[in-house]
Amino acid sequence: MSAYRFAVNVTPKPGILDPQGRAVERSLPHLGIEGVSAVRVGRRVELTVDADDEAAARAVVETLASELLSNPLIEAYRVERAADAAAVGS
Amino acid sequence: MSVRVGVVLFPGSNRDIDAINGLTVAGAEPVILWHEQADLDGVSAILLPGGFAYGDYLRAGVIARFSPVMRSVAAFAGRGGPVLGICNGFQVLAEAGLVPGALLRNRGLRFVCRQVSLRAEHLDTPFTRELAGAGPLRMPVAHGEGCYFADDATLDALEADGRVLWRYVGEDGEVAAPDERANPNGSLRGIAGVRNAAGNVAGLMPHPETAVESILGSDDGLGILRSLVVSAREYAQTGELSGVRAAAAVAAS
Numbered sequence: 333m334s335a336y337r338f339a340v341n342v343t344p345k346p347g348i349l350d351p352q353g354r355a356v357e358r359s360l361p362h363l364g365i366e367g368v369s370a371v372r373v374g375r376r377v378e379l380t381v382d383a384d385d386e387a388a389a390r391a392v393v394e395t396l397a398s399e400l401l402s403n404p405l406i407e408a409y410r411v412e413r414a415a416d417a418a419a420v421g422s
Numbered sequence: 423m424s425v426r427v428g429v430v431l432f433p434g435s436n437r438d439i440d441a442i443n444g445l446t447v448a449g450a451e452p453v454i455l456w457h458e459q460a461d462l463d464g465v466s467a468i469l470l471p472g473g474f475a476y477g478d479y480l481r482a483g484v485i486a487r488f489s490p491v492m493r494s495v496a497a498f499a500g501r502g503g504p505v506l507g508i509c510n511g512f513q514v515l516a517e518a519g520l521v522p523g524a525l526l527r528n529r530g531l532r533f534v535c536r537q538v539s540l541r542a543e544h545l546d547t548p549f550t551r552e553l554a555g556a557g558p559l560r561m562p563v564a565h566g567e568g569c570y571f572a573d574d575a576t577l578d579a580l581e582a583d584g585r586v587l588w589r590y591v592g593e594d595g596e597v598a599a600p601d602e603r604a605n606p607n608g609s610l611r612g613i614a615g616v617r618n619a620a621g622n623v624a625g626l627m628p629h630p631e632t633a634v635e636s637i638l639g640s641d642d643g644l645g646i647l648r649s650l651v652v653s654a655r656e657y658a659q660t661g662e663l664s665g666v667r668a669a670a671a672v673a674a675s
Contacts, residue, residue: 348571349608351531400488403481403517405524406571 333382336389339414340397343374348406377401378414386413424451425655428465430495430511432457432486437472437509437631444631445469448647450654457489467504467654468495470511472564472629482525482567483513492518504548504653504663505623506646509565512615512625521618521625522580523572525565529600529608533566537640538606538628540614541591544584547617547665548653549624552645558591559642561633563606568627570609570616577611588615588626621666 344350352373360368383389393411402409427450429441442452453463457475462468475486486492492514499505499520507515515521528534539558542550553559572580580586589612590598590605597612598604605612607627615626630643657663 349526349529349569351527351529355531400484401480403484403524406526 333384336381336383336386337414338379338381338389338393339412340377340379340393340401341374341410341412342377342397342402342407343372343409345406345408374407375401424449425467425651425658426451426453426463426465427651427654428453428455428462428468430455430457430468430470430491432473432475432489432514434475434477435471435473435510437629440629440631441469441471441508444634444643444647445651447634448644448651450647450651455491457486457491460490460494462491462494462498465654466658467506467650468498469631469650470495470505470507470514471631472509472511475510475514478510478567481517483510483515483517486514487518496520499618499623502620502622502661502663502666503657504650506549506650507623507625508629508631509563509568509627512627513567515623515625520623521616522576522585523570523613523616525567525627526569526571526608527567528565528606529569533564534568534606535564536562536606538563538614539591539593539604540588540626540628541595541597542588543586547587547624547649548622548663549615549617549646549649550587551665552648552652556642556645558595559588559630559633559645560640561628561630561643562639563628565607565627568607568609569600570607570613570627572610577613580613580616581611583619585617585619585621586611586613586615587617587624588613588628590614619667622663 592604617624630646633640633643
């Protein structure tokens with residue numbers, strides 16, 4: 333068994349109202365920042381999976397990303413390896 | 423004989439006392455169902471109250487979905503038993519896939535706590551059967567994630583199928599569009615509550631259980647709880663419900 337560190341990025345699907353993103357976007361002029369648009373606020377979940385190999389670990393992450401971490405009606409997710417963080421373990 | 427109606431208690435539920443009071447006023451015997459218990463204690467209907475189950479961590483309602491009691495609630499719903507989710511209870515049912523759609527962050531980003539007006543769209547359901555003759559129903563909302571969302575095809579299907587049970591309306595009685603004040607959260611097509619395909623599971627965001635006595639500012643919510651209690655009694659006596667469809671018809675649709 334080895335430990336594999338992953339990150340799951342969950343974002344609102346295209347077309348889904350994202351009032352948080354809109355609020356962030358509207359705040360930018362107050363900072364004197366212009367030319368920023370299409371702000372979308374999501375969530376990033378990092379986790380470590382103990383498994384025999386990376387494929388098995390990724391399968392676990394895919395399952396929990398689709399079943400728990402995202403709501404497929406309104407959110408998309410993307411799984412990526414978060415390589416070096418595994419040693420931290422916290 | 424009073425009928426037993428379960429009130430599911432999650433860590434973070436906070437409208438359970440209101441639900442218990444509302445059901446009592448409506449003539450039922452409330453039974454608390456702790457989230458770790460799978461036994462439904464012989465209840466004939468289930469109410470999922472408002473609050474912040476499991477702190478609303480991750481997404482409102484999602485973690486509650488995996489609790490032992492919810493597996494039993496899903497099985498009870500599958501057998502045709504009446505289930506009503508209010509506010510956070512609606513969010514739990516939506517996350518569990520027991521009612522259609524999702525509840526998004528309020529369009530205005532704020533937690534909204536005030537009186538709203540509702541219109542019942544159908545009076546022949548287990549949740550509205552005691553509302554005949556009632557005008558717009560005044561009761562409070564209190565939520566941060568109540569913006570009802572489903573894609574257009576789903577919304578069309580829900581409307582065609584008579585599954586939108588309550589909508590937010592303005593003083594003129596007309597459905598409140600997402601950007602109107604009478605629509606507290608920006609819900610699409612003014613939808614405040616829906617039910618499942620079979621018709622025996624419903625969710626709504628406003629709080630009928632806190633509008634059951636005039637001393638609370640309104641008793642317009644009592645009709646919804648009385649509907650649930652009448653349905654519970656019917657289900658207890660016959661094992662069936664009026665105003666729902668047989669499982670076979672749902673499977674075929």
